[in-house]
Amino acid sequence: MPTETMRAIRLHEHGGPEVLRYDEVPIPEPGPGEVLVRVHAIGINPPDWYLRDGMSNLPPETRPKFELPVIPGTDLSGVVEAVAADVDGFSVGDEIFGLLRFPSFDGQTYAEYVAAPASDLALKPAGIDHVHAAGAPMSGLTAWQFLIEVGHDHPSPFQLAKHRPVPLDANMTVLINGAAGGVGHIALQLAKWKGARVIAVASGGHESFLRELGADEFIDYTTSRPEELVHGVDLVLDAVGGPDSRRFLRTLERGGALFPVFFGEFDEEEAAELGVTVSGAQVRSSGAQLAELGRLLDAGTVRVEIDSTFSLADARAAHERAAQGHLRGKIxxxxxxREHHAGAQVSG
Structure with missing residues (x-):
């Protein structure tokens, strides 16, 4: 009997959004410790386009190994369709969400069905739909592991020291750069949940959105230089990162910390002279932490903003939207x- 098939987006070569192909492939079989998920929604993240373009932005020694063709994607929300014999805690019909197998690039979520490690999944918060749940895993866990609890002992490939979050409370001022993006807007809400005062940096069109999320102060980076306006903050979470991140060092109080989400380039002597710490974590999959974040999502304490949605077949347009930048939340x-039914009937 022919294998049942499904639709999935695959990369057969590296390049721009045009290399994303809508293919027909076999439905995966869940292995030990895994469940088969019928996917309802898929969150898009920067690693998806790093994989698409061949990881050209990462130092060669940190690039994960993978072979083409490959199904991209790490984030999903969906329904459990089948459960391996050794899996406890999930049953057929459960609604779940997760960040799969990260930091490897083997999540394969741009598909109608995915074999997912049960340990990477949590029950989807009942109070939010699949689209909002799919937007939460990588961005939410990044914000959580940087700000609240790392939750693992794996070192970052970009630093020797273990990352230690700074305990946040009402006496702390946190500056978040890139506050309207996927990680930034969730980090802002987590910092407010802990009682901190938050300065949000983004482009001007996002001001009312960020104030609605709780930002105490807003800086439009297109008209002002935050490093000239802000001094004496306790923590900078730079959700943009990269070479420009070092300009935020001078906004910090002595004893403060700068957490670049995307590795930056820093002068260690400058940081030492200013008496500040630069530290980052590499986000890793965690069903347990996602369950904690899920409680905040269910309560409405944290919400996921959706920039835009596209059908799976239209992944190219979604990546084109991502390339335009200035995202508000998640794609x-x-x-x-009907795609699920069509896929399942091909075996006839």
């Missing part, structure tokens, strides 16, 4: 019910 791919 999400949706999988239509």
């Amino acid at each position: 999400v791919l949706t999988v239509a019910e």
